[in-house]
Amino acid sequence: MGLESYRRSVSESKRASILSAGREIFMKHGYSRAAVSDIARDADVSTATLYKHFTSKEELFITVVREACSDIGNEFADIDDGASARAVMREAARRYLTVQFGNNVNALLRIVIAEVPTTPQVAIDTYEIIVMRRRKQLVSMIDRLVERNLLKPHDTGRGVDFIGGMIKEAFIWPALFDASVTLPDNADEIINEAIEIYFCRYGV
Amino acid sequence: MGLESYRRSVSESKRASILSAGREIFMKHGYSRAAVSDIARDADVSTATLYKHFTSKEELFITVVREACSDIGNEFADIDDGASARAVMREAARRYLTVQFGNNVNALLRIVIAEVPTTPQVAIDTYEIIVMRRRKQLVSMIDRLVERNLLKPHDTGRGVDFIGGMIKEAFIWPALFDASVTLPDNADEIINEAIEIYFCRYGV
Amino acid sequence: MGLESYRRSVSESKRASILSAGREIFMKHGYSRAAVSDIARDADVSTATLYKHFTSKEELFITVVREACSDIGNEFADIDDGASARAVMREAARRYLTVQFGNNVNALLRIVIAEVPTTPQVAIDTYEIIVMRRRKQLVSMIDRLVERNLLKPHDTGRGVDFIGGMIKEAFIWPALFDASVTLPDNADEIINEAIEIYFCRYGV
Amino acid sequence: MGLESYRRSVSESKRASILSAGREIFMKHGYSRAAVSDIARDADVSTATLYKHFTSKEELFITVVREACSDIGNEFADIDDGASARAVMREAARRYLTVQFGNNVNALLRIVIAEVPTTPQVAIDTYEIIVMRRRKQLVSMIDRLVERNLLKPHDTGRGVDFIGGMIKEAFIWPALFDASVTLPDNADEIINEAIEIYFCRYGV
DNA sequence: CATGAATGAGTATTCATTCAT
DNA sequence: AATGAATGAATACTCATTCAT
Numbered sequence: 001m002g003l004e005s006y007r008r009s010v011s012e013s014k015r016a017s018i019l020s021a022g023r024e025i026f027m028k029h030g031y032s033r034a035a036v037s038d039i040a041r042d043a044d045v046s047t048a049t050l051y052k053h054f055t056s057k058e059e060l061f062i063t064v065v066r067e068a069c070s071d072i073g074n075e076f077a078d079i080d081d082g083a084s085a086r087a088v089m090r091e092a093a094r095r096y097l098t099v100q101f102g103n104n105v106n107a108l109l110r111i112v113i114a115e116v117p118t119t120p121q122v123a124i125d126t127y128e129i130i131v132m133r134r135r136k137q138l139v140s141m142i143d144r145l146v147e148r149n150l151l152k153p154h155d156t157g158r159g160v161d162f163i164g165g166m167i168k169e170a171f172i173w174p175a176l177f178d179a180s181v182t183l184p185d186n187a188d189e190i191i192n193e194a195i196e197i198y199f200c201r202y203g204v
Numbered sequence: 205m206g207l208e209s210y211r212r213s214v215s216e217s218k219r220a221s222i223l224s225a226g227r228e229i230f231m232k233h234g235y236s237r238a239a240v241s242d243i244a245r246d247a248d249v250s251t252a253t254l255y256k257h258f259t260s261k262e263e264l265f266i267t268v269v270r271e272a273c274s275d276i277g278n279e280f281a282d283i284d285d286g287a288s289a290r291a292v293m294r295e296a297a298r299r300y301l302t303v304q305f306g307n308n309v310n311a312l313l314r315i316v317i318a319e320v321p322t323t324p325q326v327a328i329d330t331y332e333i334i335v336m337r338r339r340k341q342l343v344s345m346i347d348r349l350v351e352r353n354l355l356k357p358h359d360t361g362r363g364v365d366f367i368g369g370m371i372k373e374a375f376i377w378p379a380l381f382d383a384s385v386t387l388p389d390n391a392d393e394i395i396n397e398a399i400e401i402y403f404c405r406y407g408v
Numbered sequence: 409m410g411l412e413s414y415r416r417s418v419s420e421s422k423r424a425s426i427l428s429a430g431r432e433i434f435m436k437h438g439y440s441r442a443a444v445s446d447i448a449r450d451a452d453v454s455t456a457t458l459y460k461h462f463t464s465k466e467e468l469f470i471t472v473v474r475e476a477c478s479d480i481g482n483e484f485a486d487i488d489d490g491a492s493a494r495a496v497m498r499e500a501a502r503r504y505l506t507v508q509f510g511n512n513v514n515a516l517l518r519i520v521i522a523e524v525p526t527t528p529q530v531a532i533d534t535y536e537i538i539v540m541r542r543r544k545q546l547v548s549m550i551d552r553l554v555e556r557n558l559l560k561p562h563d564t565g566r567g568v569d570f571i572g573g574m575i576k577e578a579f580i581w582p583a584l585f586d587a588s589v590t591l592p593d594n595a596d597e598i599i600n601e602a603i604e605i606y607f608c609r610y611g612v
Numbered sequence: 613m614g615l616e617s618y619r620r621s622v623s624e625s626k627r628a629s630i631l632s633a634g635r636e637i638f639m640k641h642g643y644s645r646a647a648v649s650d651i652a653r654d655a656d657v658s659t660a661t662l663y664k665h666f667t668s669k670e671e672l673f674i675t676v677v678r679e680a681c682s683d684i685g686n687e688f689a690d691i692d693d694g695a696s697a698r699a700v701m702r703e704a705a706r707r708y709l710t711v712q713f714g715n716n717v718n719a720l721l722r723i724v725i726a727e728v729p730t731t732p733q734v735a736i737d738t739y740e741i742i743v744m745r746r747r748k749q750l751v752s753m754i755d756r757l758v759e760r761n762l763l764k765p766h767d768t769g770r771g772v773d774f775i776g777g778m779i780k781e782a783f784i785w786p787a788l789f790d791a792s793v794t795l796p797d798n799a800d801e802i803i804n805e806a807i808e809i810y811f812c813r814y815g816v
Numbered sequence: 817c818a819t820g821a822a823t824g825a826g827t828a829t830t831c832a833t834t835c836a837t
Numbered sequence: 838a839a840t841g842a843a844t845g846a847a848t849a850c851t852c853a854t855t856c857a858t
Binding site: 818819832837 | 844846850853856
């Protein structure tokens with residue numbers, strides 16, 4: 001029993017180090033140019049062991065992406081929903097960007113997008129997590145603002161798309177094309193203006 | 205002389221067919237998985253001929269991207285700038301999306317983004333064309349609406365980013381992750397609402 | 409442990425067969441026309457395995473040359489240094505030629521010389537082994553003859569060059585230009601005359 | 613007639629410039645790595661024209677070698693044969709080395725040697741010119757010294773081989789393995805000592 | 817369970833030679 | 838006669854995956 005659990009924990013730790021090495025290598029070189037043998041080396045396991053844990057490079061990649069995305073969507077969980085509407089939305093935007101840039105999600109997005117022609121499902125799944133899961137959280141957040149009569153009743157799903165689009169255009173889109181792009185200094189200013197636009201239309 | 209011009213025309217036509225085949229293959233398989241030999245075969249030339257025209261796979265790819273982008277930015281040229289502000293903006297949005305989906309620019313964007321880690325300059329250049337060149341056209345378009353007193357004076361550059369972001373979020377972003385995505389039926393509806401939001405804030 | 413040593417022995421044997429096949433192919437076709445894939449085939453390994461053992465064609469070639477030269481310089485070790493001066497020198501000349509023709513060193517020299525413009529260091533290194541290492545042995549051999557008062561004191565380094573040159577001119581030089589040249593029947597006669605010349609000048 | 617001779621002269625000049633370019637490129641890169649198209653470019657002709665003059669790369673190479681060797685053997689023609697034996701031999705050695713190093717014959721020799729496995733006849737022919745033709749001249753030169761009773765009667769052919777070997781060992785052999793080797797400063801000293809050795813044995 | 821050696825199926829690129837004009 | 842575009846065959850090297858121990 002003890003032996004078995006020891007083995008399992010060793011195995012788990014190997015799996016984790018493979019995933020970590022995989023994440024690093026995939027981010028650095030993209031999918032095609034990432035070499036499985038490099039990942040195995042960096043994870044201090046043999047390629048055979050790697051293949052015991054993941055049946056193919058593709059599966060490894062998918063798992064890396066999933067793990068990397070696992071936190072996404074929870075970043076809005078504990079936002080103070082008693083605050084002013086503007087404060088709630090500002091906080092949401094900040095957390096969104098913090099996760100996106102802090103976890104280097106952009107680098108992963110790039111690779112996922114790159115693999116659309118060859119493994120379309122990965123990209124679709126990732127979109128589901130990266131965009132739709134967050135969207136759901138944000139929609140219910142906005143819905144609560146409507147309930148509190150801080151916003152007019154409106155199509156809040158579409159509303160989230162609109163304000164999300166404004167934020168993405170300013171911060172994510174440039175970062176997608178240039179790995180060296182970081183959050184600009186005037187981020188708050190842009191966020192605030194986007195929120196004002198939103199309130200112009202949907203504020204009470 | 206006749207010989208020379210004959211040769212040039214043959215050569216031009218080969219070059220064109222290489223570019224066309226390259227475009228197709230790159231779009232279908234992405235950069236890394238596209239085989240130069242496949243491109244040559246589809247273009248009905250030998251690989252050696254291909255290499256006479258383009259010194260490397262990378263150069264071929266860059267040229268494909270450039271040609272595909274050559275029209276971009278001109279799509280707004282002849283918009284009737286005497287029309288109503290809403291009409292002008294609606295027309296611009298439509299043309300933007302028509303070019304984007306009609307020329308399958310999204311597929312190229314995917315590949316360009318994929319190559320950010322290995323050939324960053326290509327992505328940066330492409331961003332310049334795809335985003336900045338259009339942005340400039342759109343900004344001067346909006347500026348004219350301001351001049352005509354149809355919009356309040358405002359930071360029109362940032363304005364273009366905002367409305368562009370709203371449009372992209374709804375149409376381009378999903379298409380980036382899923383090659384089968386097309387323009388939805390309710391496109392006009394979304395476009396109109398985005399424009400209304402814009403007018404709420406910046407309309408007279 | 410058993411596994412490891414088994415693996416090592418398999419690996420060693422593959423390495424050896426690659427070197428042997430490489431030597432044969434290089435000798436038959438020269439460096440440029442030797443195909444790595446042919447070497448792999450003859451060695452009964454895949455090209456990938458070959459590249460596990462040697463990182464490039466060049467490295468394989470260098471190793472082939474080194475192995476082929478590994479004996480060189482030792483051929484004079486156990487010459488009876490109590491014999492007459494003429495006998496000692498005759499024996500040295502014979503052994504020199506035996507190694508040179510027996511191991512087909514001439515064929516390797518050809519290839520090394522061929523690669524002077526592209527990989528100069530290989531040739532310089534090989535010269536060091538083929539010429540200088542032997543020279544050192546021979547010089548100390550002659551020095552002992554001087555010590556024994558069988559030869560007058562003289563610049564023995566230059567002396568070795570002179571007698572070596574006479575031998576090479578007669579046997580090696582023609583073999584360098586014609587792969588079918590072998591040791592002629594009257595070799596001894598020529599060797600003896602060269603030695604006589606030497607004694608005329610440097611004998612007591 | 614005038615037209616025809618004009619054409620012939622143009623053709624001759626093209627041929628000459630191909631040979632000259634070929635010589636340069638072959639010397640710089642060796643045979644295998646020399647590109648026919650580069651030679652054509654440097655000679656300012658099309659590849660097709662090149663192939664009108666020479667049916668193959670090999671034939672071009674052979675011709676280059678032949679032309680480069682055409683002067684060889686004549687360098688001893690006008691040596692003052694009334695001078696002292698030592699002076700005659702010293703002068704011959706000097707001229708030999710001047711031609712060898714001045715015309716960069718060593719570089720050509722390298723390539724010829726390199727091609728022994730693939731085109732053996734070229735090397736054999738070249739050996740005939742480089743070694744045997746000169747040998748004949750030198751033998752008759754030595755014979756005259758014997759006639760003049762400045763040297764004892766002896767096998768002058770073998771004698772030339774011996775003294776030639778001593779010279780080659782000191783100067784040519786190192787240059788063969790290292791393109792940067794030039795004639796050393798103490799060349800005369802070595803030449804003189806070789807000649808002394810010769811006189812020890814064959815002088816009157 | 818873990819290994820690392822082995823592989824087969826690719827891939828980009830080059831070059832001597834030919835051929836239509 | 839001269840051209841230069843075109844080619845087919847070749848070649849060094851890579852990598853995801855498997856398998857004997």
